[in-house]
Amino acid sequence: MATETNIPLLATLDYVNYIDDHGQIPEQFQGKIGVYAIFDQDKVLQFVGYSRDVHASLKQHLVRQPQQCYFVKAQTIDRPSRAILENIEQAWIAENGTVPLGNSDRKAEWTNAINAKAMMTAAEQENYQNPVNDELAQMKILKNVARRVEAEILAVLESRGVQTPIRFNPKLKEEGLLDLK
Numbered sequence: 001m002a003t004e005t006n007i008p009l010l011a012t013l014d015y016v017n018y019i020d021d022h023g024q025i026p027e028q029f030q031g032k033i034g035v036y037a038i039f040d041q042d043k044v045l046q047f048v049g050y051s052r053d054v055h056a057s058l059k060q061h062l063v064r065q066p067q068q069c070y071f072v073k074a075q076t077i078d079r080p081s082r083a084i085l086e087n088i089e090q091a092w093i094a095e096n097g098t099v100p101l102g103n104s105d106r107k108a109e110w111t112n113a114i115n116a117k118a119m120m121t122a123a124e125q126e127n128y129q130n131p132v133n134d135e136l137a138q139m140k141i142l143k144n145v146a147r148r149v150e151a152e153i154l155a156v157l158e159s160r161g162v163q164t165p166i167r168f169n170p171k172l173k174e175e176g177l178l179d180l181k
Contacts, residue, residue, distance in 0.1 A: 023163025047102030
């Protein structure tokens with residue numbers, strides 16, 4: 001249990017497999033408020049964040065950055081306190097010695113909805129920009145692009161053995177965005 005004055009060193013916390021032997025994200029973080037650090041396959045720190053539901057955040061990060069999420073360390077707290085969470089987050093980043101890419105140059109990739117529009121093929125871009133297309137046709141194109149990108153993400157997660165149910169928000173697909181529901 002962390003408090004304002006009792007911030008655990010990141011180095012003292014145990015690595016937890018991001019995906020357990022049953023293909024699940026660690027259940028012990030479900031509904032827990034806390035700070036978490038995400039590591040890649042080589043146990044290099046990729047991102048530090050905090051959340052009111054660590055499990056839900058870990059799931060979201062796995063979808064957004066599946067190749068960077070292999071291990072996690074977390075510290076939970078009983079009552080929400082942004083000050084405590086931010087202090088732990090900053091202490092862990094300082095302890096790391098360098099700011100992880102997920103907390104600097106690539107923060108949007110870790111924290112924002114996936115923009116499928118940026119992953120359009122040349123043919124999809126041409127169809128989307130075709131002046132004959134009305135708003136409805138463009139929305140349909142964006143939705144199809146989002147579905148294609150979603151299928152690619154789910155294939156990567158399946159190859160990693162993920163069994164945790166993943167459900168994207170269907171309304172956002174119309175805007176070419178992918179985010180978990």
